[in-house]
Amino acid sequence: MADEHRESPEGAAAPTAFALRWEEPPEGPVVVLLDQTRLPAEEVELVCTDVPMLVEAIRSLAVRGAPLLGIAGAYGVALAAVRGFDVDEAAESLAHARPTAVNLGYGVRRAAAAYHAAVRDGADPERAAAAALAEARTLHGEDAEASERMAGHGRALLDELLPAGGYRILTHCNSGALVSGGEGTALAVVKAVHRAGQLRRLWVDETRPLFQGSRLTAYEAARAGMAYTLLTDNAAGSLFAAGEVDAVVIGADRIAADGSVANKVGSYPLAVLARYHHVPFIVVAPTTTVDPDTPDGAAIEVEQRPGHEVTDVILPHAPAAPGAEAALGVPVAPLGTQAFNPAFDVTPPELVTAIVTERGVVAPVTEGGIAELCDRSRSGNGMMAS
Structure with missing residues (x-):
């Protein structure tokens, strides 16, 4: 390579x-x-x-x-x-x-x-x-076309849920042009809101342990000229408590048939916080991310990543040493420390306000709604009604 x-x-x-x-x-x-x-x-x-x-x-x-x-x-x-x-x-x-x-x-x-x-x-x-x-x-x-449509549907949903405008949106991981053939999924919605002059603040979770938020989402937000602020993942609760979050908007890596959502680890705690604080928790993903063959969240295989991603902090520009499996990092834990490092967690459908796809919005998120979305996706007819 x-x-x-x-x-x-x-x-x-x-x-x-x-x-x-x-x-x-x-x-x-x-x-x-x-x-x-x-x-x-x-x-x-x-x-x-x-x-x-x-x-x-x-x-x-x-x-x-x-x-x-x-x-x-x-x-x-x-x-x-x-x-x-x-x-x-x-x-x-x-x-x-x-x-x-x-x-x-x-x-x-x-x-x-x-x-x-x-x-x-x-x-x-x-x-x-x-x-x-x-x-x-x-x-x-x-x-690319799906990205554009999701941006439109997501912006319309936010207008409906939060008619006062001036949104303060919290996102997790990276869901922009770096993950898509177009402008992305969740971050495409944020960009559409920004262009409309309705983005008051984008809160960017750093997304430990690999910092996809601080390295990648902030990278995209800066180039788009957004007003954004980076925070440690465990500071999100303080933001909710202070009333500084109007909506959580994230992407997804797999959506099960019952509406359970697998996304970057740290997403589920945000859903719990959002529910407690009565804040919309919105998932944005193309219909290709919906897997009707996965019945529920328990059936989603969660990737387990190497422990060194947690025990070491790896600088993005650091090259790998000859013969090493990973880039050189700075140890932040004692030698031999075991680490739990799931790449994703699963949010149950009852904590998801809406799923935004290129074919429209599923809300409330139910097994029937997901099945209808899949049927419409296979037939290619129409948009999913909220």
């Missing part, structure tokens, strides 16, 4: 850099990623020439976020096909690179299905590979 340095955009209003793209240089097609582990210190491109490189980028969180993982998975299948590798082996490796985000497997399956359909129709390897790439590009475009 090659690194290519590029200059960071100048000025706070500069747009966020791309998250992923497909390129075809003379030496062969590649998937190019913005290495999110190096932000905000520097913008570095990772050039993935094969699927193992892409799988490692997914596992290391160089590329992350449910919708973008689906896009990455689809392009990974196309990469294997175009370069003449075993497509089924590549699809299997990609689909299991991270277990919780349902979009990853979805994107892999779509591109692989397009490839195999072309083969069954008599296509040669080149045309079958082109079919996989076309499907990946279609998914990429669909996600």
